Amino acid sequence: MKQLKNLMEDRDIALFIGRFLRVGVLTASAIALLGGFWYLVQSGAADMPDYSRFAGEGPGYTTFRGIFKGVAEGNATEIIQLGVLVLLATPIFRVFFSLLAFALEKDWLYVVITTIVLGIILFSMFGGLKI
């Protein structure tokens, strides 16, 4: 009976995570759509940038500060990048929720495993990998 109960909870958590993923993707798409629409209204008539030569994006598109500053000013391209951030955050939050779920189940082995995964992702975010 206890095992059955555990199984049910397991399933509830899995369903919650699945729903969360979908909401995350839809939110990210909605933000990107809004930003994209605004971008086309503002600069749709302009010539397209030369994408055949890689220049790399400036801090306005690549840092939290730059993106949020642009969003506050209502810049279309930074709104798109905000959508990108939400999209990137979605699976990372998924790992975090799994960590909570395993902790609730007192499955310490998987708490450790999930912490390692989260650690690797956070390392790549903040580990100064900007070579």
Place this chain on the structure above:
Amino acid sequence: MSILIFSLILLVGAYAAGLLGSLTGLGGGVVVIPLLTLVFHVDIRYAIGAALLASIANSSGAATAYIKEGITNVRLGMFLEIATTAGAVGGALIAVFTPVNTIAILFGLVLIFSALMTIRKKNEHAEQTGSKWSYVLKLNSTYPTANGEVAYKLKNIGGGFSIMLLAGVLSGLLGIGSGALKVLAMDGAMRIPFKVSTTTSNFMIGVTAAASAVVYLQRGYIDPGIAFPVVLGVLGGAFTGARLLTIMNPRTLRIIFCIAISFVALEMIYNGFNHQF
């Protein structure tokens, strides 16, 4: 070409890529890279950034359906994500030191391999004896079939884990989900029924791609003007594809697409050798 025209054509192209990726089982991200580089002559680095985003959107958007059916093995996915995320971060790091033409050639080879994998004979057999580690790590599970729940056990965890590490590196280096390699690790090495391996692989792709995408974002590979048509288009195409798959069995279509995509892959390799990127 004006930005408006470019965005609209790219949106339609990304929609087709998402549809194709979903019907073949290759994933939209993989089809977007040749579309951007060969058709639109976009630098492959921008293409990789956009393709990673498409992979994340695809994987996360489809996860709900699979979890609901209880097929995904969440513990297995999480355990193997240690290998794929570590590999992905490593791959994203060595990407800076890898010439773009080498990346294009590697991409072509992986694309051909992926196409072959989707038309291979699939493992439907559920193993009944697991290895020692499958018990220690609690990886053995059940999945629903037409005849009720079927229990399966895992073999060769170490071998599967190693292939996952390679899948992670390729994913980080090339900006793709490398679902085919993930399925190879699970079907081939660990002997998991393909329904479980396909869904678990899809479940893992989002996390793997996010691990390398944060590196690429900070390096300036993700351009908003390319990102928004690609993400919206691929997601829409994948959604249509998932709908179509429930009403038809695209066996023949899949083979035709896989042959077509192999020619595209050959062109990537050819251009790579001729330093066209």
